[in-house]
Amino acid sequence: MFNILVVDDEPLICKGLSSLLASSGISIGHIYTALSGYEALDCIRMEEIDLLVTDIQMGAMSGIDLMQHAKLAKPWVQTIVISAHETFQYAQMAVRLGAKDYLIKPLNSEQFLDSVRNVLLKMEKPSPSLDTFMAGLGENFRPEEPLPEYSALLNLLLTDPDAVLADGRWMQQLDDLKLRGPFFAVIKIKLMTVLPGSPQEKGYTLREQSLLRYAAMNIAQELLAQEWDFRAFYSPEEEITVIIQWDDPSYEEAASGQINRLDVLGRSLHFHIHKYLQLHAVIGISQILQGLSFMEVLNRQAAKAILWNREHSDHYVFYYGDFNWSSYTTDPSVEELHTHSNLIVQKAKEYIEASYAQKGLTIHEVAKKNHVSPNYLSYLFKKNTGFNLWEYVIKLRMEDSREMIMNTDLRRYEIAERVGYESPEHFSKIFKKYYGISPSELKK
Template identity: 80%
Template structure:
């Protein structure tokens, strides 16, 4: 069963869409509603949401900004955008962020439910190619090397860029692939396929090929939505992805590109685990300009994967998180532990000072520590036992409880002081946290 979040700054629209979904006969477990982007983001952080249905123009945080933050929090959440304006720019931005549909108000009930139904159906099923061998047709499924004429030159590019860039035939292949950049990043997917048992027997060569093919299929399906990329097989049974940006698209996203790569990595891990039941390890390089740096990017992605040996319960690693320049050699376990503690300590200090700031995000806290939100969240939970956002809410709730019991401040004033943009949003969080409303506590 699926959980759906409906977001609109008009409460009547939220109520109408919720009622429509509740009576639709779709396989829905919970329907959540929110009247602002901030309220919706808290819901996404705290609840298991599968589908986000959001208006595009809402007060302080637009639907586009909500999608961006939701991608960072839980990149596998799917989105349908609704808007009162048939604006190409909005539609283009929504599609670029992976929106599954863009519907214009006033909504046609049948069209809306069809859109939701289509998204939910696709969400619960792998691609047709992957479904073919998952359905037990593996023996008759014909495995083909993806881009066989290109895989060799792409792997050569990762190993020795100069040799390929100085070779006319190699350059012709790169031109056919439209590998122009000029900005590039490399992502590697490592599947846990050693000589371990599967159904009481070791992985056969064909088993390994099928699982690898399945992972490549999942990667391509995710990448085709919003990335200019090429995915192919690499040595050591890895899958390599080359992401590229032209000058315009790179500048448009600015520093947010690393966050998007991190979200893509988590989405890759999530979907490989969902459909193949494997904990794939994902290594993500930095972003560099020029094909001549492909060997560097390839080495970075491989090195990032190696950190799974230190963090065996974590699966997505960004090379830039580890501050390699601070160490003459790879850091020891003790050095790694010391740095991890320092990152968490600084994040905790920043949150303690800024938890009441409106619009505070995990991305902002991570940026102050020069690490990705994903890695910071992992370290914070590992070191403190709390999810990072749960810690923010804990501070806000404890502070607000003190004010309710010991001051005459009104609800809207308390909400303002602890970082909530509306008293209604504050009350929802307070009741979820303490089990009673602020007014009930006051009495």
């Protein structure tokens, strides 16, 4: 059963598409509707949404903006875009953000339902069991080595870039690989092939580990091919290593958002590897640096980020820049890590308590103020407070609005405005979901 969110600032379109979906015979659990990007984003944060169907032009937050925020919140949510404008620029931006289809209004009912069916059908592919996966490959199957003629060179580049850069033959091979940058990042993928909690506490055989790594490599390559310039290969530590590069124009296009994009990629990698292989993968993400001479630094950063899983065993995606390593002459102790984590959460709470009534407040804004990635902040906040970060924002907004309803004569739209909602209808919907009664019922 799939959950679908329909977003359009015209109520009749939302109602019409919802009715069409409800009578389509598609396996749908819930159909949610939203009349603005902000309302839709709240729904995505609070509900389990599989498919987002959104208009492009919707006032304060466009469909493109919504797609960007939705992808940062939950990278696996699929999107179909509907628009009254057959504009190449809009279509190009939508496709770049991962839209599965771009439909022009007025919509043809069958065309729309075919598009929805196609997207959901691809999502519905069953996840084979590990035993089935192993058996399907057969005893004689030998995984193909990715970039076999270049893997040794790429691994050397990550450990001794000066030696590679000083050798003309190796530089020619790098040129053959079109590894020119000038901006680079390194991602490491470590499969958790030891099964804690299993009866024998034993891992997989060497052959099984090899096959799982091969399968994970294929999943990673399929994801990366959608929007990244990358080279993926096996490293001696039994990990999958990915070098991502940007040329000057592509890096400058969204320089401030590239780390967020890497974070989204890391969570997508973990999500899909877990979905299809039923095992966790720890993802280590380096910073972005300019020049091949820094490849050893980037490799070390990604490896060090993976080690964080020892301290946070229930978390799987780590960005090196989330911790201020330069403040320590040696690797920080468990106590120092704990103190630092508490400080991040405390600062985040203080910022939220001062800014929760701000319209358009996002998790990414809170994270930016703390100089950490949204993914890591969300994890720490939940671990330390018991609340999802956005649940905490809603908690403060609802408690404040309840106080105003009970003790002032302010109208609903005035209260909605004061606690950060762009429409009284959106405010009422959140209020009723939180308290079980509407603002007007509480007032009575």
